[in-house]
Amino acid sequence: MPQSTPALLLLALATVLQAQNPFRTVPQPPSPVPVLASYPDTPAGKLLKEIKEHAEVVARVEYLADLIGPRLTGSEQLRRAQAWAMAEMRQLGAVTVHEEAYDFGLAWTRGVDSARLLTHNGLRFRVDQLAWSPGTKQPLQAELMLVDARNLAELQGFKGQLKGKILLRSNPDDKRPPLPRRGGDMAVFQAEQAALTQFLLDEGALATLSMSPRKYGLGFTSSGPGRDPKKAALAAAFVPQEPYKMLLRQLARKEPVKLELSLGGAFSAKPVQAYNVIGEIRGSEKPEEVVIVGGHLDSWDLGTGATDNATGSAVVLEILRAFQATGLKPKRTLRVILWSGEEEGLLGSRAYVEAHKAELDAIQAVLVDDMGTGMIRGFTLQGRENCRGLMAQALAPLNDLGVRELSLRTMNSTDHAPFDRTGVPAFAAIQDPVDYFEGTHHSQMDFADHVHPDQLVQGAQAMAVTAWELLNMAERLPHGVVARPPGEGATR
Ligand SMILES: [Zn+2]
Known part of the structure; x- marks a missing residue:
């Protein structure tokens, strides 16, 4: 859901191209995913190959979107999705798979x-x-x-x-000069x-x-x-x-x-609990240190929540599958989290950070996937210049796949943000927008038709390899609260 500057430029360019051609009424096709000539005999190479050849991301998006459907937090449908996600995690080799509850308030039904x-x-x-x-x-x-x-x-x-x-x-015809920008x-x-x-x-x-x-x-x-x-x-x-x-x-x-x-629309009679779904692959050498990879499983309800955010959820599960299929065992612990309540204000990730305050120092990094189907270009550094070197090292095996951007920009609009504010290095994937911001995002167009398999598979490769490198590098990413002017950072 966040908008990166290059993403906006691409969007603007697409709009200009469209305007020049009177017969074009649909967005430009997404840029082609680079094709790798070969896969190096490294863990990253194995993950890239496994995901390219056997990815199950599209099938999982279709299951979530077409069979379970919209997943408002507090709804029966989200509970079904969570039960499914836990079963998938177990089948894909995750351990300590469980749900963590938090107080959500009243549910709401359209x-x-x-x-x-x-x-x-x-x-x-x-x-x-x-x-x-x-x-x-x-x-x-x-x-x-x-x-x-x-x-x-x-x-x-x-x-x-x-x-x-x-x-x-x-x-929309307001000609008044805009009001001064308010703080955040x-x-x-x-x-x-x-x-x-x-x-x-x-x-x-x-x-x-x-x-x-x-x-x-x-x-x-x-x-x-x-x-x-x-x-x-x-x-x-x-x-x-x-x-x-x-x-x-x-x-x-x-x-x-x-x-x-x-x-x-109507409210439920009683407050409900909401849940985050969590699973792990334990680290072989430093199990107490953790890389978290997550996405929100909840969605809006005009469409089926395919690109917001069945795609990110399916990518998170694909990482488990790729680790299992390649037999790769990380040195640190990989923790996968499918949050809820994201759409109502990052409630699930906030609740997680609150409940795990004492363990935040042990987090190497948090990676979040939540910008639709488009290929991943890199991550937002959230102003953490001191993480650039190690993050660039983590992205190095992905450079030929088009993943090299480490923007200093701060993005506040998805589930890495509550971690970031406490000083944990937490980054959101920067993705090509495809038709996200002019189409599927929060609209009735959010169906699995708009998933581009090659783009999504590249996203899974990017997330899996970045996670792998962060799980295994000798160094730790530096923590620390980044001083920012109030309100800095893109919001939804
Ligand atoms: Zn989202």
């Missing part, structure tokens, strides 16, 4: 969402409720109003006008959001609609403002760009635009 214009062209169009926002109980019938206030001060300008209205909260303090942000919501409730607004960030009719979802239904919250949904912009054009005619809106 219902039927619908929208229909009661004026103008009477169109029915797609709406996707923000997860963990309250449903509408019964269909709302109300007038729409554009309220493009960006903070509480601007919102107060709408005082007295919002009663009984459904609010359009995005304005999550607590401050949440307090601001809570104050905004309370104002809207006090004013009697009924629901809010935002424009999907994805093009071409794609919906989108993310977490609602909070996962506590006792806190002030409004029914909220995303609308794809085309109908959303139509609503704005209708409103611009200064005639009332009236909508019937139904959002069917």
